[in-house]
Amino acid sequence: MSKAINLKSAVVSVLIFVVFVVGWHIATQPKATAAASGVSAEYAALMGGGAKPQSGMPTPAEVGKTFWERISDPFYDKGPNDKGIGIQLGFSLARVLTGFVLAVLVAIPLGFLIGMSPVMYRALNPYVQVLKPISPLAWMPLALYTIKDSSISAVFVIFICSLWPMLINTAHGVASVKRDWLNVAKTLEVNPLRTAMQVVLPAAAPTILTGMRISMGIAWLVIVAAEMLVGGTGIGYFVWNEWNNLSITNVIFAILMIGLVGMVLDMMFGVLQKLVTYRE
Amino acid sequence: MQEHFLKIEGLAKVFPAARGGKPLTVFDNINFSIEKGEFVCIIGHSGCGKSTILNVLAGLDEASSGVVVMDGREVKGPSLDRGVIFQSHALMPWLSVKKNIEFAVKSRWPDWKRDAVRAHCQKYIDLVGLTGSENKKPAELSGGMKQRVGIARAFAIQPKMLLMDEPFGALDALTRGVIQDELLKICAETHQTVFMITHDVDEAILLADKVILMTNGPEAKIAEIVMNTLPRNRDRHDIHKNPQYYRIRNHLVDFLVTRSKQFAETAPADYDTQHPPLVKPGLTEPLPTDSQEAEPPRGMKPALHLVNE
Numbered sequence: 001m002s003k004a005i006n007l008k009s010a011v012v013s014v015l016i017f018v019v020f021v022v023g024w025h026i027a028t029q030p031k032a033t034a035a036a037s038g039v040s041a042e043y044a045a046l047m048g049g050g051a052k053p054q055s056g057m058p059t060p061a062e063v064g065k066t067f068w069e070r071i072s073d074p075f076y077d078k079g080p081n082d083k084g085i086g087i088q089l090g091f092s093l094a095r096v097l098t099g100f101v102l103a104v105l106v107a108i109p110l111g112f113l114i115g116m117s118p119v120m121y122r123a124l125n126p127y128v129q130v131l132k133p134i135s136p137l138a139w140m141p142l143a144l145y146t147i148k149d150s151s152i153s154a155v156f157v158i159f160i161c162s163l164w165p166m167l168i169n170t171a172h173g174v175a176s177v178k179r180d181w182l183n184v185a186k187t188l189e190v191n192p193l194r195t196a197m198q199v200v201l202p203a204a205a206p207t208i209l210t211g212m213r214i215s216m217g218i219a220w221l222v223i224v225a226a227e228m229l230v231g232g233t234g235i236g237y238f239v240w241n242e243w244n245n246l247s248i249t250n251v252i253f254a255i256l257m258i259g260l261v262g263m264v265l266d267m268m269f270g271v272l273q274k275l276v277t278y279r280e
Numbered sequence: 281m282q283e284h285f286l287k288i289e290g291l292a293k294v295f296p297a298a299r300g301g302k303p304l305t306v307f308d309n310i311n312f313s314i315e316k317g318e319f320v321c322i323i324g325h326s327g328c329g330k331s332t333i334l335n336v337l338a339g340l341d342e343a344s345s346g347v348v349v350m351d352g353r354e355v356k357g358p359s360l361d362r363g364v365i366f367q368s369h370a371l372m373p374w375l376s377v378k379k380n381i382e383f384a385v386k387s388r389w390p391d392w393k394r395d396a397v398r399a400h401c402q403k404y405i406d407l408v409g410l411t412g413s414e415n416k417k418p419a420e421l422s423g424g425m426k427q428r429v430g431i432a433r434a435f436a437i438q439p440k441m442l443l444m445d446e447p448f449g450a451l452d453a454l455t456r457g458v459i460q461d462e463l464l465k466i467c468a469e470t471h472q473t474v475f476m477i478t479h480d481v482d483e484a485i486l487l488a489d490k491v492i493l494m495t496n497g498p499e500a501k502i503a504e505i506v507m508n509t510l511p512r513n514r515d516r517h518d519i520h521k522n523p524q525y526y527r528i529r530n531h532l533v534d535f536l537v538t539r540s541k542q543f544a545e546t547a548p549a550d551y552d553t554q555h556p557p558l559v560k561p562g563l564t565e566p567l568p569t570d571s572q573e574a575e576p577p578r579g580m581k582p583a584l585h586l587v588n589e
Contacts (some may be wrong), residue, residue: 180370183338187363188387189358202372202375203374280419
């Protein structure tokens with residue numbers, strides 16, 4: 001049964017891909033020549049279209065070729081404007097991971113505090129509510145002004161955008177740990193630290209992991225925009241640089257890579273989530 | 281006066297008034313005692329505060345007034361001296377059977393070596409008949425097996441006293457019977473002192489040496505304390521052959537059905553909450569001459585017999 005469904009869905013997926021590529025291919029073919037449209041060849045040549053009328057969009061074959069070339073040599077470095085895709089993605093991932101880890105270090109202890117103490121929950125809630133909806137990029141000028149380093153500012157932006165989902169989920173997970181489990185720990189005279197580590201943490205882990213997964217998703221979205229702003233290195237900068245070079249092929253290639261890396265990151269958190277999820 | 285193992289004096293629970301209302305007294309002036317090695321059940325309708333009394337004993341709740349003294353010391357907050365078996369078994373679902381019990385054992389004896397902890401846990405897993413399921417997660421166990429883990433966990437810390445809040449309430453009748461037998465066996469072996477809440481009259485007669493009857497709340501009281509005069513080596517298969525059995529059972533059912541509601545009006549003149557009367561219905565003749573005990577209406581009894589069959 002499930003095998004049949006798998007096979008069918010795989011066939012449909014491939015079909016969608018083929019239809020898309022064929023459609024793309026047809027749409028990007030050179031237009032019928034000027035003669036057909038009733039304009040004299042001389043006029044067409046004057047207008048600059050005579051030699052080889054071509055669409056600005058690359059064909060699937062061109063993108064495929066670029067894809068292969070760039071993937072097969074990901075780590076070359078020929079100066080600031082020409083680096084391999086692996087290096088650019090590496091810069092972006094390093095920033096995302098740094099900001100994300102810093103956010104974990106702040107959000108999880110703080111989330112525990114908020115989740116365990118109703119007083120802290122009420123005291124911090126207004127700040128969280130105000131800060132949460134701020135677009136992380138809005139912090140950029142402030143970060144640039146105070147930190148005075150564009151790369152660290154990007155990390156700060158990632159930190160800020162990863163913080164809230166993790167903070168809120170941790171607090172929620174900690175606050176909704178079953179009374180019974182806490183009562184067990186109490187009657188066993190388990191000290192608060194051990195209760196936090198061995199009862200509350202595993203009980204709240206699935207919710208915390210969900211927050212981390214959302215945060216990582218947002219961080220990967222934001223890093224592209226942040227790097228377009230700060231420039232220099234990274235996949236966001238690469239996209240913007242190739243746009244300035246009017247190389248749509250490379251832009252499309254970069255878009256695909258962003259999607260693939262984002263998917264892998266999400267899958268990694270999916271695996272982690274599975275590890276800590278328990279059945280009741 | 282004789283020293284009791286556990287003594288409860290003047291226990292009361294009052295919830296502060298809701299806006300515009302009166303404060304709610306759940307129970308008031310509760311006094312009773314439990315001796316070492318005794319198995320005590322408490323019976324009463326929902327809302328009479330049984331669970332609150334148990335939680336106070338466990339240290340998970342605070343009484344509004346009154347004291348609880350166990351083994352010469354006042355009960356304040358939870359302690360490893362009192363093991364609790366929760367109705368909802370309260371196992372940590374991310375830990376295996378073995379790890380759940382180890383968690384308790386490590387809390388009791390933090391200095392123990394790994395092997396000692398393991399051997400100790402295994403002993404109690406074997407005791408409740410879960411050998412072979414050590415590495416299963418609670419989700420893979422049936423309701424009865426989960427409760428066995430809860431029992432093993434409570435016994436494993438060797439508490440001075442065991443508190444059980446309707447431990448078998450969620451189990452089917454067959455499983456309940458089997459686990460009751462096992463509990464009885466373990467308690468007899470370990471001379472465990474037990475305080476247990478139940479709704480099941482038969483369970484109370486099978487397990488308890490003493491049954492505390494509570495009137496309906498609010499302002500619930502202990503109406504009387506019924507001594508189970510059946511011999512201690514009770515067996516579910518032939519317990520009903522003893523003529524005392526139905527006398528005790530009828531007394532308890534009658535209390536739950538009628539007297540628990542009307543106790544305020546029908547209380548005997550010499551009733552004193554400080555010293556609730558000790559009664560032995562198993563030893564009284566079926567037709568007592570002294571009608572102060574408010575003998576149940578005759579018409580009631582056949583119906584109750586039907587329930588037993």
